[in-house]
Amino acid sequence: MSPPPAAAVDVPPYPPARRGDEADDFHGEVVADPYRWLEDADSEETRAFVAAENELTEHYLSAVASREAIRGRLTELWSSPRWGVPFERGGRWFQFRNSGLQNQDVLYVMAAANAEAGEILLDPNALSAEGTVAVTAMSVSEDGRLLAYGTSEAGSDWRSWHVRDVTERRDRDDVVEWSKYTEASWLGDASGFFYGAPEAPEPGNELRAQSRNLRVLLHRLGTPQEGDEVIFSAPDEPEWVPRAAVSHDGRYLVVSISRGTAPESQIHVLDLDEPAGLRPLVGDFSSVAEVVGNVGSRFYVLSEQGAPRGRLVAIDLEEAAAGTACWREVIPEGRDTLADAHLCGGHLVCHFLEDAHSRLSIFDLEGAQVSDVPLPGLVSLLDGAGPSIEGRPQRPVFHFKVTRSSSPARSGGTISRAASPSWCAPRRRASTPPSTSRRRFSSPRLTAPPFPSSSRGGGISSAAATFPCCSTATGGSTSR
Secondary structure (H helix, E strand, C coil): CCCCCHHHCCCCCCCCCCCCCCEEEECCEEEECCCHHHHCCCCHHHHHHHHHHHHHHHHHHCCCCCHHHHHHHHHHHHCCCEECCCEEECCEEEEEEECCCCCCCEEEEECCCCCCCCEEEECHHHCCCCCCEEEEEEEECCCCCEEEEEEEECCCCEEEEEEEECCCCEEEEEEEEEEECCCCEECCCCCEEEEEECCCCCCCCCCCCCCCCCEEEEEECCCCHHHCEEEECCCCCCCEEEEEEECCCCCEEEEEEEECCCCCEEEEEEECCCCCCCEEEECCCCCCEEEEEEECCEEEEEECCCCCCCEEEEEECCCHHHHHHHCEEEECCCCCEEEEEEEECCEEEEEEEECCEEEEEEECCCCCEEEEECCCCCCECCCCCCCCEEECCCCCEEEECCECCCCCCCCCCCEEEEECCCCCCCEEECCCCCCCCHHHCCCCEEEECCCCCCCCCCCCCCCCCCEEEECCCCCCCCCC
């Protein structure tokens, strides 16, 4: 629906933006920067300019006749309960839920994965009356006793870590500030957690400090942040971004390092039982690599090394110094893209993308396929709102979430689980927002014609495979 033409609205003049005299000299090339004064978000001049721009925008939008009708319809469609994938720690079950119109999902703790009832462990919406505090990351300790959660204020990238006692539903005194971009990962005995952070910014420079020289640190509960141990730093590589995760058995710290936003990564491992420094598992940036899990010193790694559609390899930490020569291929590259993999119940749960939809397959640890997990039609397990698959190496069950184009995207959807030995996935919960009907939507799989041959060579032949795709429509469905 188009807004009314500009002539129908009495639009005030745009607020003038002062042009300053600031400029930079880059190797003899002078580059003007007349609006540098706007970088000071707290100055009176900047605040006045932003307020004037907001006033002009609101003046125009308030004249759009259909504005309230659009707001009402979207509110109706979004006002539907939805759930995240349940996950287990220490015998407790946790799940993110949203009643429909909450700005942030609420974390619940439950007695069972399929429990309708549950108790609120953390409601991010209650942390600020103005709604300016967001919970941007969470991590539950392996024993299920403690929750580390990171908060950010007013959209800042800076993150402060807090620790909540799961049983008592209250925060401990520990607060870790000036973290960025990384998750928290607990020691196996929940005595502390690893996190990532650069050096704290100078007072007054918090919003302008560069995000460089990130480090991995260990915070032990009950101690001041000033004493946190630096586990990894690379001062000569300011663009490196390290991310730390403790293995499920609690023995190893896995540090994955990327360069800026590039997907390729190195992987280094620290034996927490016998700490003798980090050892390389994947020692260069030659490909995308991600640790799936480990059994003892054998690590299962999803890699694109020599396999652009992905393959799964096993690397023994004791032999990793030899490089790719010691890699043992477990699941080779195939026709379909291996999007992600998980170690659940002594098996490898692999998510493939096949002709623009998801496929789940179960393999044993030697790479032999055990079965496929039935999915409800043409669906996707790729979900930007949170993990789509949750399981534990020691539990022969996992939960998963799917979305599809023929049902509402913000619906609570269908909760399912797959369990050994059949790995079937019965429906557990479904939800459809009001005033919608799946019968009104279809999700056919269309096939694009092949590309013509290139007259100059090097192109795709007309005999190449066709390129299936899924049509899009409003909506989505969820299984867990």
